[in-house]
Amino acid sequence: MLSKNKIKFIHSLNRKKTRENEKLFLVEGNKLVLEAISSKLPLKLLVATPDFYELTELDCNLAEEVIECSAEELKKASMLQTPQQAMAVVHMPNNVLRINQLTNQLSIALDFIQDPGNLGTIIRMADWFGIEHLLCSTDTVDCYNPKVIQASMGAILRVNVHYIDLEEWLEKANQVQLPVYGTFLEGENIYQSSLSNKGILVMGNEGNGISPAITRKIEHKIHIPSFATNGDGSESLNVATATAICCSEFKRRSY
CATH class of the missing domain: 3.40.1280.10 (SPOUT methyltransferase, trefoil knot domain)
Incomplete structure (x- = not known):
């Protein structure tokens, strides 16, 4: 279940100041979430519907926190007009340039x-x-x-x-x-x-x-x-x- 506080937290990442303070960003959509999972960046939060987990057969330890929710709950948290089945909160990379x-x-x-x-x-x-x-x-x-x-x-x-x-x-x-x-x-x-x-x-x-x-x-x-x-x-x-x-x-x- 996706709580109101968790939805509020996800929505807060729409603000640049919050992203910078938390060093986190949001990815949405099945394809982008799967790419985030396969990247080297750690996931703080993975939110998806049962269908997404069943389809992808993902390990439940892929993120610091994994939440299974309904499509309606996901829609409330989403910033997209047509949400898909998954979203993830990802830690920003520490890119040092030389x-x-x-x-x-x-x-x-x-x-x-x-x-x-x-x-x-x-x-x-x-x-x-x-x-x-x-x-x-x-x-x-x-x-x-x-x-x-x-x-x-x-x-x-x-x-x-x-x-x-x-x-x-x-x-x-x-x-x-x-x-x-x-x-x-x-x-x-x-x-x-x-x-x-x-x-x-x-x-x-x-x-x-x-x-x-x-x-x-x-x-x-x-x-x-x-x-x-x-x-x-x-x-x-x-x-x-x-x-x-x-x-x-x-x-x-x-x-």
């Missing part, structure tokens, strides 16, 4: 990304392209926001997301001669640019692009050209779409 973790691979840096759907999609895309580290400015939307979790489709459990002083870390990258790329309208055509298989790719805010302070740390300005005829195409690309195109080209060169 510059030597970035020197031999491609990483993504995000400068003030605001939309949860964009961040979740970028995390999912990073997972697809084998990108281990996502560097976020401190004003980027919280990666444990429920909307980000849903959009990431489980990738949040595998990609290391770091909230850092982005300007300071890009300066560290400059000091160790790690290439720093950024997308700009005046940048060089990405398909004609010399791209390394290691470095940091900076993507900017949905409305304002990359901030001036971060721009000063970027050595290589690149641009995704439009192939629309007569200049009648869209003015810009969605940041998640642009990130995917850039990563695809970087990875294609090193394939």
